[in-house]
Amino acid sequence: MTETARRAVTPWRSGEPPAEDLDRIIDALCRLLPAWLPRQRWYAGKGHAAPEVRPLLAEAVVPGDPALVQTVFRSGDGECYQLLIGATAAPAEAGTGVPADTVIGTSRTRDGRHLTLYEAGSDPEPLSRLLDRFVAAEPSGALAFYRFPGARIPEGLRARPLTAEQSNTSVAFGDRMMLKVLRRIVPGANPELEMLAALERAGDVPSAAPLAWAETVGPFGAEPATLCILQEFVPSRGDGWSIATAEAEACVRGACDSVAPPGGFSAESFALGQATAQVHLALAQQLEARTLSPPETAELTDALMTRLDHALAEVPDITPYVRGLRTAYQDLRETVRRGNPLPVQRVHGDLHLGQVLRAADGWVLIDFEGEPGHPLAERRHPQPAVRDVAAMLRSFDYAAHHALGRILGAPPAERTSGDPRGTRLTRRASAWAVHNRRAFCAGYTAAGGRDPRTSPVLLRAFEADKAVYEVLYEARNRPEWLPIPLAAVRRLAHGNRSAG
Numbered sequence: 001m002t003e004t005a006r007r008a009v010t011p012w013r014s015g016e017p018p019a020e021d022l023d024r025i026i027d028a029l030c031r032l033l034p035a036w037l038p039r040q041r042w043y044a045g046k047g048h049a050a051p052e053v054r055p056l057l058a059e060a061v062v063p064g065d066p067a068l069v070q071t072v073f074r075s076g077d078g079e080c081y082q083l084l085i086g087a088t089a090a091p092a093e094a095g096t097g098v099p100a101d102t103v104i105g106t107s108r109t110r111d112g113r114h115l116t117l118y119e120a121g122s123d124p125e126p127l128s129r130l131l132d133r134f135v136a137a138e139p140s141g142a143l144a145f146y147r148f149p150g151a152r153i154p155e156g157l158r159a160r161p162l163t164a165e166q167s168n169t170s171v172a173f174g175d176r177m178m179l180k181v182l183r184r185i186v187p188g189a190n191p192e193l194e195m196l197a198a199l200e201r202a203g204d205v206p207s208a209a210p211l212a213w214a215e216t217v218g219p220f221g222a223e224p225a226t227l228c229i230l231q232e233f234v235p236s237r238g239d240g241w242s243i244a245t246a247e248a249e250a251c252v253r254g255a256c257d258s259v260a261p262p263g264g265f266s267a268e269s270f271a272l273g274q275a276t277a278q279v280h281l282a283l284a285q286q287l288e289a290r291t292l293s294p295p296e297t298a299e300l301t302d303a304l305m306t307r308l309d310h311a312l313a314e315v316p317d318i319t320p321y322v323r324g325l326r327t328a329y330q331d332l333r334e335t336v337r338r339g340n341p342l343p344v345q346r347v348h349g350d351l352h353l354g355q356v357l358r359a360a361d362g363w364v365l366i367d368f369e370g371e372p373g374h375p376l377a378e379r380r381h382p383q384p385a386v387r388d389v390a391a392m393l394r395s396f397d398y399a400a401h402h403a404l405g406r407i408l409g410a411p412p413a414e415r416t417s418g419d420p421r422g423t424r425l426t427r428r429a430s431a432w433a434v435h436n437r438r439a440f441c442a443g444y445t446a447a448g449g450r451d452p453r454t455s456p457v458l459l460r461a462f463e464a465d466k467a468v469y470e471v472l473y474e475a476r477n478r479p480e481w482l483p484i485p486l487a488a489v490r491r492l493a494h495g496n497r498s499a500g
Contacts (some may be wrong), residue, residue, distance in 0.1 A: 020110040026055050028107035036104050042183045051075040059141050062317045068126035080185040086120030121169035127159035134212045145215050151211040167372050178233045186376045190226035192369040202282035204276040206364045208232045234240045234364050240353035248403035252428045269436040273443025275363040280385045289345040297336040304329045304465050312470045315475045324493025327465050332461040344382035351388040352395035389452045390462035393437045400433035412483035464492040
């Protein structure tokens, strides 16, 4: 957006916009969002009729042009979404105004001027000024901004929106801070705030220190809802997914540096296992940790069975493996019934290679909100730590086969089994995954975590549950990748863990 366009008209010169203009913007959004929302990756109601939306919160947090309006809408399915709305007199056209791919539509001010309304999560101008609200840390109408004790928030840093595809919006401020703007909004204690605070209390844990947060005041009833979390920025070489898939591709091609068969990344996998164990130990020390009773274990395995039934109803490809998967869950229940306690604690809840950063001195775990699509109470509920371990083991499998797809130039469903080169490279990819899964488990154990390989029944049950989740996800979003989790389902149904 050019400076000329920014100065063309200032819809609100100081303070908040007139109430009439804000009402017009909200009315326009209620009209425009039903067609816009289903096109967004993070919207959960895809495949349904155009959603009706109802505004729950609208606060002009940054005046001027562009102005920034922080909003929360409830869709027809009951989900609540936060949108950072930019409002500007600049037109939506290449080179002179708002990028076309961010435009939601237009509104008018009370004096008849046109405003372009756009999704502002990628606009540095208003996001840079949003930082002032965290510096002030004071209530603002329906919003409240808070700082953690002792946190220092420097002023005047330029916002740099991050472009990686993800469920939330992430904004870096220099190399000092990172702001996470949550998309799906739920009232109640935020699990990421809880766990970041716990890890900060524990000290010397590979996570990013929390600095501040913003939450609602009033619109959700008695309990506030967290909207944004500001934390320290972690300078890194990249995320685990990018690094691991590059290493896997090199090894599958036979070009990796390590002499270990098939080498590559194993030292990093070992270190990542250590970092995961350190986080688990700190969470167990700072937050709730106990053992499940047999009735609670039965409730847990019933939930695994229910998820399997839901997946079966939608993806009949798993029919041949259902009996073996149910046996895996029943074996878990029987193991506890025989007197083997099942320890539970707060866990990451959505751990995979994309949720870790390779900092200069080791791996750092990020994004502790859990699986955003799951209920808040479930995300805050203590779980076996092996759930995180199983999820990371599945991520190594995905990294290997994603790299394989890049080499062969085709997703799994399009590969021919009669291709000798494809068969040979597939074996190398599988060997890379096994090699790094073992290294991760060894590192986890070396750092004081319970060796997951000594609890094969537990590990098999939770890895199977994760693979079933992946089957459902791929069937809905990337059917060409369905063979990856289906292969894991087949392996786990037959009792083969391939983790050590």
